[in-house]
Amino acid sequence: MARLFYLQGIKHSFYYKIANEEHMVSVELQPKRGTIFDRNRRVLAVNLNRISIYANPREIKDRAKAVKIISAVLGLNGDFATERLSRDKGFVWIKRKVTNKEAAALKKFNLTGVGFVDESKRFYPNAGSACHMVGSVNIDNKGQEGLEALYNEYLKGQEGFLVATQDAKRKLLHSYREDFLAPKNGYNLILTIDEVIQNIAERELYKMYNKYHAKGATIVVMDPKNGDILALANFPNFDLNNPAKRQPDSVRNRAINDFFEPGSVFKIVMASAILEEKAVDLNDKFDCENGAWKIGKRILHDHRPHGVMTFREVIEMSSNIGTVKAAGLLGADRMYKYMKLFGFYERTGIDLPGEVLGMNRPLSRWTPTSMLAIPMGQEVTTTAIQLASAISVIADNGFLVRPRIVKRIENEDGETIKEFQPQVKRKVISPMTAYRMRELLMGVVESGTGKKAKVEDFSTGGKTGTAQKVEPSGRYSHDKFMASFIGFAPVGKPAIAVAVCVDEPHPVYFGGDVSAPVFKNVVDESLKYLNVKDTRPGVVK
Numbered sequence: 144m145a146r147l148f149y150l151q152g153i154k155h156s157f158y159y160k161i162a163n164e165e166h167m168v169s170v171e172l173q174p175k176r177g178t179i180f181d182r183n184r185r186v187l188a189v190n191l192n193r194i195s196i197y198a199n200p201r202e203i204k205d206r207a208k209a210v211k212i213i214s215a216v217l218g219l220n221g222d223f224a225t226e227r228l229s230r231d232k233g234f235v236w237i238k239r240k241v242t243n244k245e246a247a248a249l250k251k252f253n254l255t256g257v258g259f260v261d262e263s264k265r266f267y268p269n270a271g272s273a274c275h276m277v278g279s280v281n282i283d284n285k286g287q288e289g290l291e292a293l294y295n296e297y298l299k300g301q302e303g304f305l306v307a308t309q310d311a312k313r314k315l316l317h318s319y320r321e322d323f324l325a326p327k328n329g330y331n332l333i334l335t336i337d338e339v340i341q342n343i344a345e346r347e348l349y350k351m352y353n354k355y356h357a358k359g360a361t362i363v364v365m366d367p368k369n370g371d372i373l374a375l376a377n378f379p380n381f382d383l384n385n386p387a388k389r390q391p392d393s394v395r396n397r398a399i400n401d402f403f404e405p406g407s408v409f410k411i412v413m414a415s416a417i418l419e420e421k422a423v424d425l426n427d428k429f430d431c432e433n434g435a436w437k438i439g440k441r442i443l444h445d446h447r448p449h450g451v452m453t454f455r456e457v458i459e460m461s462s463n464i465g466t467v468k469a470a471g472l473l474g475a476d477r478m479y480k481y482m483k484l485f486g487f488y489e490r491t492g493i494d495l496p497g498e499v500l501g502m503n504r505p506l507s508r509w510t511p512t513s514m515l516a517i518p519m520g521q522e523v524t525t526t527a528i529q530l531a532s533a534i535s536v537i538a539d540n541g542f543l544v545r546p547r548i549v550k551r552i553e554n555e556d557g558e559t560i561k562e563f564q565p566q567v568k569r570k571v572i573s574p575m576t577a578y579r580m581r582e583l584l585m586g587v588v589e590s591g592t593g594k595k596a597k598v599e600d601f602s603t604g605g606k607t608g609t610a611q612k613v614e615p616s617g618r619y620s621h622d623k624f625m626a627s628f629i630g631f632a633p634v635g636k637p638a639i640a641v642a643v644c645v646d647e648p649h650p651v652y653f654g655g656d657v658s659a660p661v662f663k664n665v666v667d668e669s670l671k672y673l674n675v676k677d678t679r680p681g682v683v684k
Contacts, residue, residue: 174300177329406610459591605630
């Protein structure tokens with residue numbers, strides 16, 4: 144009687160607490176992470192149910208046998224399994240988010256102290272497609288890169304919990320639920336990306352990247368009217384479903400993380416400024432010095448010799464000498480003004496993490512050679528996304544728009560939580576100048592250096608670029624180049640603008656040979672897919 148009184152009376156609270164801890168359990172309920180869709184609601188990232196395996200080492204009697212079975216079935220290192228099962232804990236993870244085949248195989252052994260729990264795993268149906276935009280998550284479904292990281296607070300949802308009774312075998316008795324808060328699933332992202340155009344762009348870029356043994360390659364396909372990014376791809380890339388196997392050089396989003404000297408594609412800025420300020424007319428003539436022009440101690444070269452040419456021909460044939468002479472009539476102040484207007488002194492503001500800003504000097508720090516170098520794309524740096532924005536100014540009647548990746552955020556029922564409207568940043572040039580530039584750049588494709596960008600069924604305009612890379616010594620390389628092509632189509636009413644940038648292609652390295660064919664194939668298939676009608680052969684204001 145005394146012992147009974149002691150246990151049930153004096154020690155009641157003590158044993159009641161132990162019993163509660165043994166039979167009452169609090170379970171964290173994970174929300175479903177939001178889905179990422181393309182503009183047509185094709186799935187780019189989704190969560191799937193997966194089984195995770197844990198153990199209570201204190202309940203495992205034959206540890207050596209358990210280690211042997213777990214290592215063999217789950218493909219784990221024996222030392223790793225031994226260390227896990229040797230811990231003096233009631234719960235340790237063995238392997239999370241395993242395949243159904245692995246879980247079924249281990250369940251057959253009915254190991255005491257080994258349990259299974261449902262979790263969700265991020266899955267990317269297209270593997271490496273759009274990997275640098277979509278980004279990735281860690282094992283706990285937390286965004287680490289790309290849109291997964293930038294919009295993690297919207298995608299992740301809110302955790303819930305369940306407090307319930309469990310039986311002697313640690314099975315939850317849901318009928319004895321004490322407290323419950325349902326998890327709140329994450330919101331969905333609707334992107335501007337079009338999966339079809341993304342696949343076209345990646346296929347054509349990879350063919351070129353592989354053919355010319357390039358160090359890297361980037362393509363941006365943009366709707367110039369509203370800034371929608373229809374496709375963005377980089378090589379090398381990686382499989383989002385196997386992040387452990389990716390190479391360090393494949394992780395970088397080159398479209399926004401790499402800056403470089405653009406070379407002759409930068410002449411679109413100089414030509415636009417010259418025509419806008421009426422410093423030169425398209426029919427004004429310049430002596431291109433047969434390909435070599437000595438100015439002081441410096442000799443300026445063209446890639447091939449030219450004599451006297453009109454300014455139209457200067458741009459069509461990409462003459463460095465003619466462009467520098469025309470830019471001299473514009474002057475440094477106005478050159479600098481239009482470089483800023485076109486956005487080369489600021490980030491584009493694209494909704495992706497990690498966009499860099501190039502190293503462009505203010506006017507006060509220009510050197511005596513700047514007026515010779517900048518007009519032909521030296522002593523100035525840019526990114527691929529800046530080039531896509533710049534060519535879109537000409538395609539969109541002179542307005543600079545902010546590139547965007549995400550159109551809106553929705554809940555599970557399809558209700559809009561947040562919408563991102565197109566944003567016009569400023570007017571850069573007049574519609575008439577934009578019209579004349581479109582006509583001029585169509586000439587580049589029809590009869591100039593961009594002939595390989597010509598599309599049979601659509602009128603196209605654009606500019607080639609072949610820039611020498613700068614060596615660590617500070618001198619220009621003679622065997623490392625950045626090959627580029629930027630353009631739009633159709634010329635009358637551009638539906639897409641494209642920038643293709645290729646890092647160190649070889650043995651061929653000219654933008655007109657390497658990048659222009661990629662532009663051609665992407666434009667041809669994309670416009671047909673979009674059911675765009677051309678306005679050949681003229682240009683419509």
